[in-house]
Amino acid sequence: MTPLIDIRDLDVRFTAGASQVHAVRGLSLTVAEGESFGLVGESGSGKSTVLRAICGLAPTWDGTILIGGRALPPRRGPEFFRQVQMVFQDPYASLHPRHTVDRVLSEPLAIHGFSDRETRVERALEEVGLGRGFRFRYPHQLSGGQRQRVAIARALILEPRVLLLDEPTSALDASIQAEVLNLLDRLRTERGLTYIMVSHDLAVVAHMCDRLLVMQHGQGVEELTRAALRARAATSPYTQALLEASRGYTAA
Amino acid sequence: MALLTVDDLRVTFPTRQGPSEVVRGVSFTLGRERLGIVGESGSGKSQTGRAILGLTPPPGRATARQLVFDGIDLNRASPRDWRGLRGGRMSMVMQDPKYSLNPVMTVGRQIMEALKFHGRLSGADKRRRALDMLDAVQIRDPERVFAAYPHELSGGMGQRAMIAMMLVAEPDLLIADEPTSALDVTVQVEVLRILDRLVTDRGMGLIFISHDLRLVSSFCDRVLVMYAGRMVEELRAADLHLARHPYTRGLLNCLPDLDHDRHPLPTLERQADWAR
Amino acid sequence: MTVAPHVPSRRDWLLTEQPASRRQARLGQAYRTWLAFRGNPLAMVGLGIIVALILVAVFADLIAPYNPIVGGDLRTERLLPPSAAHLMGTDDQARDIFSRLVHGSRLTLMVVALVAVIATPIGVFVGTTAGYFGGWVDTVLMRVTDVFLAFPRLILALAFVAALGPGIENAIIAIAITSWPPYARLARAETLTIRDSDFIAAIRLQGASSARIIWGHVVPLCTSSVIVRVTFDMAGIILTAAGLGFIGLGAQPPQPEWGAMIAAGRRYLIDQWWVATMPGLAIFVVSLGFNFLGDGLRDVLDPKARK
Ligand SMILES: Nc1ncnc2c1ncn2[C@@H]1O[C@H](COP(=O)(O)OP(=O)(O)OP(=O)(O)O)[C@@H](O)[C@H]1O
Ligand SMILES: Nc1ncnc2c1ncn2[C@@H]1O[C@H](COP(=O)(O)OP(=O)(O)OP(=O)(O)O)[C@@H](O)[C@H]1O
Ligand SMILES: [Mg+2]
Ligand SMILES: [Mg+2]
Numbered sequence: 054m055t056p057l058i059d060i061r062d063l064d065v066r067f068t069a070g071a072s073q074v075h076a077v078r079g080l081s082l083t084v085a086e087g088e089s090f091g092l093v094g095e096s097g098s099g100k101s102t103v104l105r106a107i108c109g110l111a112p113t114w115d116g117t118i119l120i121g122g123r124a125l126p127p128r129r130g131p132e133f134f135r136q137v138q139m140v141f142q143d144p145y146a147s148l149h150p151r152h153t154v155d156r157v158l159s160e161p162l163a164i165h166g167f168s169d170r171e172t173r174v175e176r177a178l179e180e181v182g183l184g185r186g187f188r189f190r191y192p193h194q195l196s197g198g199q200r201q202r203v204a205i206a207r208a209l210i211l212e213p214r215v216l217l218l219d220e221p222t223s224a225l226d227a228s229i230q231a232e233v234l235n236l237l238d239r240l241r242t243e244r245g246l247t248y249i250m251v252s253h254d255l256a257v258v259a260h261m262c263d264r265l266l267v268m269q270h271g272q273g274v275e276e277l278t279r280a281a282l283r284a285r286a287a288t289s290p291y292t293q294a295l296l297e298a299s300r301g302y303t304a305a
Numbered sequence: 306m307a308l309l310t311v312d313d314l315r316v317t318f319p320t321r322q323g324p325s326e327v328v329r330g331v332s333f334t335l336g337r338e339r340l341g342i343v344g345e346s347g348s349g350k351s352q353t354g355r356a357i358l359g360l361t362p363p364p365g366r367a368t369a370r371q372l373v374f375d376g377i378d379l380n381r382a383s384p385r386d387w388r389g390l391r392g393g394r395m396s397m398v399m400q401d402p403k404y405s406l407n408p409v410m411t412v413g414r415q416i417m418e419a420l421k422f423h424g425r426l427s428g429a430d431k432r433r434r435a436l437d438m439l440d441a442v443q444i445r446d447p448e449r450v451f452a453a454y455p456h457e458l459s460g461g462m463g464q465r466a467m468i469a470m471m472l473v474a475e476p477d478l479l480i481a482d483e484p485t486s487a488l489d490v491t492v493q494v495e496v497l498r499i500l501d502r503l504v505t506d507r508g509m510g511l512i513f514i515s516h517d518l519r520l521v522s523s524f525c526d527r528v529l530v531m532y533a534g535r536m537v538e539e540l541r542a543a544d545l546h547l548a549r550h551p552y553t554r555g556l557l558n559c560l561p562d563l564d565h566d567r568h569p570l571p572t573l574e575r576q577a578d579w580a581r
Numbered sequence: 582m583t584v585a586p587h588v589p590s591r592r593d594w595l596l597t598e599q600p601a602s603r604r605q606a607r608l609g610q611a612y613r614t615w616l617a618f619r620g621n622p623l624a625m626v627g628l629g630i631i632v633a634l635i636l637v638a639v640f641a642d643l644i645a646p647y648n649p650i651v652g653g654d655l656r657t658e659r660l661l662p663p664s665a666a667h668l669m670g671t672d673d674q675a676r677d678i679f680s681r682l683v684h685g686s687r688l689t690l691m692v693v694a695l696v697a698v699i700a701t702p703i704g705v706f707v708g709t710t711a712g713y714f715g716g717w718v719d720t721v722l723m724r725v726t727d728v729f730l731a732f733p734r735l736i737l738a739l740a741f742v743a744a745l746g747p748g749i750e751n752a753i754i755a756i757a758i759t760s761w762p763p764y765a766r767l768a769r770a771e772t773l774t775i776r777d778s779d780f781i782a783a784i785r786l787q788g789a790s791s792a793r794i795i796w797g798h799v800v801p802l803c804t805s806s807v808i809v810r811v812t813f814d815m816a817g818i819i820l821t822a823a824g825l826g827f828i829g830l831g832a833q834p835p836q837p838e839w840g841a842m843i844a845a846g847r848r849y850l851i852d853q854w855w856v857a858t859m860p861g862l863a864i865f866v867v868s869l870g871f872n873f874l875g876d877g878l879r880d881v882l883d884p885k886a887r888k
Pocket of ligand 1: 067068069074096098100101103458459460487488489
């Protein structure tokens with residue numbers, strides 16, 4: 054069976070002034086349809102950049118990215134955005150401050166020329182557990198968890214097959230995190246979605262993902278299954294350090 | 306003697322529905338120790354921290370029966386006194402680094418700016434101190450980050466740049482508002498080590514605001530639990546699992562666990578009488 | 582005793598946290614802004630002055646007691662001091678100054694409105710485009726802006742009027758052409774702070790075109806600070822127009838333009854002070870009005886600039 058997402062030798066570089074940052078170096082990974090795949094790793098190791106490269110938000114990249122067996126063109130067309138969507142790390146920064154929830158959700162429908170916008174917006178809100186009362190609110194009238202749910206609704210409204218999640222719960226407190234994780238879980242089983250999820254919380258990754266890739270310095274260092282993670286069966290020193298550190302703080 | 310005494314701190318925002326009190330009578334004392342504040346989103350943790358530094362955003366108003374920092378009565382401090390204290394002797398790592406950093410100024414210049422409280426340092430000295438600090442918070446290539454603009458950094462790097470900015474000034478009191486929420490655990494541990502060293506070696510007082518209960522219970526000495534603007538519980542950090550308040554217990558219960566499969570996760574049923 | 586049932590007032594409808602329609606949300610937002618604006622007394626004074634100016638301009642024919650162009654008897658009614666018959670006195674052509682001021686408000690208002698309508702969109706368009714695309718687009722557009730910024734406004738306007746020929750229309754065009762560069766700078770700076778934010782990346786991910794992003798997502802965030810800036814500049818624009826009129830390159834006699842009126846009155850400044858002073862006062866009051874208004878708008882529209 055061909056995997057739904059197949060990334061081979063991905064290289065991403067940023068040029069900032071005179072210096073160059075080699076953010077991702079020869080990364081390869083595959084994700085099967087309906088699978089939930091985790092990306093963990095050091096801060097600044099290029100996790101968000103991988104997701105951005107898939108979406109075409111990274112300026113220059115090399116290598117091949119295949120979605121459903123077909124290579125992505127350098128410029129993503131509308132067809133692509135109907136298949137792949139992303140949820141950003143920071144719910145406070147990812148909603149336009151002057152647009153109502155309604156506008157946020159109807160904009161993609163307008164771009165892609167849907168006609169039944171009213172019903173779709175209402176259904177999307179219902180699906181993420183926000184009632185009608187939220188439809189015409191502005192972001193400043195929403196809590197962090199509610200904002201993140203709006204962002205998830207926006208990503209789902211075009212009915213994509215793949216959802217890229219960039220630390221969807223790191224800005225949320227434990228009780229809201231549980232709500233958002235349950236929501237993502239339910240949507241995946243109901244709709245057969247495929248996830249790539251970035252997180253630095255190993256417990257969250259173990260809860261959500263079947264397999265995960267550990268990244269360091271822009272490279273993948275180790276791939277683990279959930280069972281291997283639970284068994285602490287890591288071979289690379291970095292993953293071991295990660296497992297060690299996730300027990301909590303111990304004075305040196 | 307306590308470094309900071311807070312008695313009956315209240316923060317009120319006027320709203321169209323009348324004044325709304327978002328911090329309602331918080332009292333505690335802080336020695337040269339690590340005090341954790343946990344609580345749910347919107348419970349007033351950040352506003353408590355800001356009020357201590359006199360940074361309540363207008364039109365909000367903060368009042369306290371007593372607010373004393375190192376023998377200085379903050380209730381009676383003049384704007385000049387505040388300028389001498391803030392940034393130099395007490396400072397705060399804000400929750401949203403990407404918002405709190407100036408988007409059109411390089412990270413290095415912003416850190417060097419924070420050094421202005423340290424008498425006259427030459428430009429080269431300031432630069433060296435800034436680079437050292439970036440290095441200390443585990444940034445891999447400090448030179449690049451020094452010259453970078455905030456949007457060129459990853460989420461965790463921005464957060465560490467903010468921490469570096471607050472720590473170069475070597476304050477006596479640091480309020481850290483969710484300082485490590487975007488960091489991976491290995492880096493997190495290193496950052497916490499720096500904070501720990503500042504507390505144990507230099508006698509800094511630290512208020513550590515977080516929603517990560519595991520982290521707070523292993524890192525802090527004492528924990529305050531806030532709910533709807535009130536302190537509902539104060540515990541020794543190591544005894545967090547003995548918490549009594551149903552909110553704290555519920556919070557502990559909804560964390561995913563590395564070792565056990567729980568689908569779906571339990572969620573919290575909030576009771577109206579917790580807010581009273 | 583009966584308890585009156587709670588009838589939701591219009592105010593409650595506007596201020597609800599749970600609007601039920603797009604219109605209610607938008608009106609509610611506008612109403613909140615208005616409430617915040619209303620809380621600033623000086624801003625209300627400014628608004629009052631501007632509204633008064635507009636009313637005077639609209640009803641000039643009804644308000645003005647005399648003809649503004651054709652004077653009275655040159656032998657008996659020249660340079661009369663303020664009196665009940667001539668509230669602000671008469672000028673050297675025996676024309677009633679009050680009537681001329683009332684009619685002159687139309688010219689002032691036209692200058693202000695046309696400059697705002699021409700210069701603001703140009704500035705916003707150039708600034709957001711340059712900021713959003715960056716690279717060579719930015720370089721080219723900003724160099725052009727710099728060229729315009731390098732000259733003092735009045736001098737540049739003078740050059741344009743000299744080339745186009747004197748007259749109020751050409752003065753307006755000249756002022757408009759010379760006043761957009763600061764707005765372009767401002768809009769560009771605002772765009773730079775938002776173009777890398779996640780919500781712009783998010784809309785790009787929905788497949789939006791650049792034009793749609795700039796127009797629907799970037800411009801709304803820049804306009805408030807530009808509007809504030811334009812309001813503050815209004816005083817300067819009125820003064821520039823008056824300055825051009827003063828040196829004879831703006832409105833042409835016998836049009837009752839305030840700057841030209843001052844110019845005409847300066848010969849009598851010592852003995853017949855009112856001839857130059859009355860239009861001067863009018864310019865002063867209206868400029869002050871725009872400044873107060875700008876101050877109030879800044880507080881409600883541009884929270885970043887709040888002191
Ligand atoms: N626009 C940009 N210009 C220059 N460098 C960039 C840019 N965006 C990201 N980088 C760099 O690329 C590297 C990888 O960043 P990325 O955001 O992918 O990290 P991350 O793994 O998501 O980290 P975190 O967990 O902290 O979010 C970092 O070194 C960062 O500084
Ligand atoms: N400028 C403001 N005007 C009115 N209310 C405000 C303002 N700023 C904050 N609040 C309210 O104050 C309350 C406490 O906010 P605070 O930021 O302290 O929460 P928090 O505990 O830090 O939450 P989080 O974990 O989400 O950061 C919230 O209910 C918030 O809505
Ligand atoms: Mg990231
Ligand atoms: Mg907070």
